[in-house]
Amino acid sequence: MIWSKHSISSPSASAEPAPVDKLVLWLLRGGAGIAAALVLLILLFVTVESWPALRHISVERFLTDPSWNPGESKYNLAPMLSGTLYAAGGALLLATPLGIASALFIAYYASPRTAGIYRRLIELLAGIPSVVYGFWGLTTLVPLINQLHPPGASLLAGILVLTLMILPTITLTAHAALLAVPGEYLRGAAALGMSRWGMIHGVALPASKTGIVAGIMLATGRAIGETMAVLMVTGNVVRHADSLFDPVRTLAANIVLEMAYAMNDHRAALFVSGLTLMLLVMVLSGVAGWLGRTRHV
Amino acid sequence: MSETVSVKLIHAHRDRFAQLTICFVAFLVCAAFVWIVSDLVRGGWAHLSWDFLVDSPRDAGRAGGIGPILVSTALILLIALMAALPLGWMTAALLAEYVSASGGFGYAVRYSLQVLAGVPSIVFGLFGNAFFSIYLGMGFSILSGGLTLACMLLPILVSTAESGLRAVPDAYRLSAAALGMSRATTLFRLLLPAAAPALAAGLLLGIGRAMAETAALLFTSGYVDRMPGSLLDSGRSLAIHIFDLSMNVSGGDAPAHASALVLIVALLLINMVAMWFTIGWQRRRIVSE
Numbered sequence: 001m002i003w004s005k006h007s008i009s010s011p012s013a014s015a016e017p018a019p020v021d022k023l024v025l026w027l028l029r030g031g032a033g034i035a036a037a038l039v040l041l042i043l044l045f046v047t048v049e050s051w052p053a054l055r056h057i058s059v060e061r062f063l064t065d066p067s068w069n070p071g072e073s074k075y076n077l078a079p080m081l082s083g084t085l086y087a088a089g090g091a092l093l094l095a096t097p098l099g100i101a102s103a104l105f106i107a108y109y110a111s112p113r114t115a116g117i118y119r120r121l122i123e124l125l126a127g128i129p130s131v132v133y134g135f136w137g138l139t140t141l142v143p144l145i146n147q148l149h150p151p152g153a154s155l156l157a158g159i160l161v162l163t164l165m166i167l168p169t170i171t172l173t174a175h176a177a178l179l180a181v182p183g184e185y186l187r188g189a190a191a192l193g194m195s196r197w198g199m200i201h202g203v204a205l206p207a208s209k210t211g212i213v214a215g216i217m218l219a220t221g222r223a224i225g226e227t228m229a230v231l232m233v234t235g236n237v238v239r240h241a242d243s244l245f246d247p248v249r250t251l252a253a254n255i256v257l258e259m260a261y262a263m264n265d266h267r268a269a270l271f272v273s274g275l276t277l278m279l280l281v282m283v284l285s286g287v288a289g290w291l292g293r294t295r296h297v
Numbered sequence: 298m299s300e301t302v303s304v305k306l307i308h309a310h311r312d313r314f315a316q317l318t319i320c321f322v323a324f325l326v327c328a329a330f331v332w333i334v335s336d337l338v339r340g341g342w343a344h345l346s347w348d349f350l351v352d353s354p355r356d357a358g359r360a361g362g363i364g365p366i367l368v369s370t371a372l373i374l375l376i377a378l379m380a381a382l383p384l385g386w387m388t389a390a391l392l393a394e395y396v397s398a399s400g401g402f403g404y405a406v407r408y409s410l411q412v413l414a415g416v417p418s419i420v421f422g423l424f425g426n427a428f429f430s431i432y433l434g435m436g437f438s439i440l441s442g443g444l445t446l447a448c449m450l451l452p453i454l455v456s457t458a459e460s461g462l463r464a465v466p467d468a469y470r471l472s473a474a475a476l477g478m479s480r481a482t483t484l485f486r487l488l489l490p491a492a493a494p495a496l497a498a499g500l501l502l503g504i505g506r507a508m509a510e511t512a513a514l515l516f517t518s519g520y521v522d523r524m525p526g527s528l529l530d531s532g533r534s535l536a537i538h539i540f541d542l543s544m545n546v547s548g549g550d551a552p553a554h555a556s557a558l559v560l561i562v563a564l565l566l567i568n569m570v571a572m573w574f575t576i577g578w579q580r581r582r583i584v585s586e
Binding site for chain 2: 018033034102132135227270286
């Protein structure tokens with residue numbers, strides 16, 4: 001008995017952890033701390049770099065200056081902002097129904113085998129690089145749209161390419177939300193003799209609404225921040241678009257196009273547009289995360 | 298009576314219509330995928346050869362190959378992974394094994410990684426340019442491009458590794474504790490090996506994400522298409538090469554097609570191996586339980 005008591009009070013079983021455990025814990029905390037601090041570091045540096053512009057140029061000038069002409073210190077970002085919002089909004093209008101329909105196809109319509117293959121295809125679609133989407137849009141979509149209505153490189157091309165790019169996000173998150181609908185809801189609906197569409201429209205979609213909306217928020221963030229694909233197909237003319245066939249320039253594309261030769265206030269103004277993008281996307285992903293959490297409550 | 302019948306008929310029609318629409322959408326998405334891939338294959342197949350893979354680009358990339366560009370891409374990837382893997386897996390181990398999900402520190406780390414995952418790649422590019430290239434004085438170099446990418450990869454590495462660690466059955470932890478193993482030994486000898494396939498899948502997904510990236514590298518690793526002599530040289534990644542050929546070089550379509558094909562094939566292979574890892578792992582877990 002005494003022997004066993006001794007064993008119980010031996011160091012490895014006592015409340016005090018072994019020194020190596022403590023060391024590992026502190027190492028892990030350090031690593032995680034660095035990882036967590038990265039976001040602050042990014043925010044800090046982008047803010048510091050855009051500070052000269054924010055100090056010299058009042059905020060409303062970014063919206064009210066006569067034009068975007070950094071050489072003559074005219075910094076109107078409004079056409080780029082409208083280009084970004086038009087492209088992202090149009091892509092959302094197209095991709096949301098398509099994405100939800102794809103998710104419904106995987107969850108309720110396809111046979112398990114087809115659903116598996118289709119899901120994998122969507123995942124592969126998500127893995128195609130944005131520069132390849134842009135290149136494909138440039139060599140295939142733009143000439144097609146040009147036949148319809150010159151010049152081809154237009155808002156429409158941007159919307160179509162963006163649609164393809166955010167469709168996988170919407171599909172995969174909507175599918176996850178549909179999977180989380182409790183099985184008894186669906187069995188209950190089936191027992192009431194509801195048709196399949198009645199079941200989806202009346203039970204499954206309302207029950208998974210918040211999850212689907214959170215996915216749409218994430219997709220919006222991606223559409224707003226997307227750079228290369230949009231840059232390659234939208235023509236990049238700084239002005240408000242009057243129709244789908246007009247060329248536009250987005251905020252992100254503007255950064256890439258002018259960063260290489262931008263100096264001083266011009267460079268700072270580009271960082272301001274980067275900061276704007278980052279804050280927009282942070283709000284969207286914050287809302288998405290909040291929706292995702294409330295779903296479980 | 299006849300009313301219920303007609304309502305039923307309407308429902309049946311609606312059902313049929315919904316089914317047709319949804320199947321049509323699925324077909325449309327498949328068609329788009331096939332369209333993209335077949336366009337790339339048709340445009341790039343003829344230009345693709347062994348010489349194309351190993352030669353240096355000549356005449357701004359119109360002729361020659363993509364040898365140095367592949368080397369630069371691999372070096373950038375290597376730097377990014379060497380920086381992001383230890384950090385990402387440490388964070389994942391901490392989140393999965395040491396802190397509670399709702400506790401202050403764990404919540405803060407998780408939240409900031411979630412925000413990081415949403416930051417647009419062009420903002421990473423701006424940050425990398427300001428911090429690594431200028432503030433730390435690395436200039437336009439493979440090193441600064443790789444480190445910028447490492448920041449981008451962190452969220453995906455953490456989330457895959459964390460879910461892999463969480464999927465290890467609790468019986469492992471309890472048995473290890475019953476045997477008197479320290480938590481560090483449990484983590485290194487038991488939990489990490491058990492979660493290895495998930496870690497590998499996350500690693501491959503990270504590689505895929507990194508290879509696909511353009512905007513974050515434009516102002517960090519630069520445009521230079523020569524063979525890099527050191528990590529402080531500027532190096533052009535494959536994705537940037539495609540961008541440059543299609544936007545800035547007239548007559549660069551054929552090599553751009555071929556480069557895009559190389560990139561897509563590499564990414565498809567990586568994705569498939571990653572899926573194979575996750576599926577094989579799940580199957581083994583089901584069998585072993």
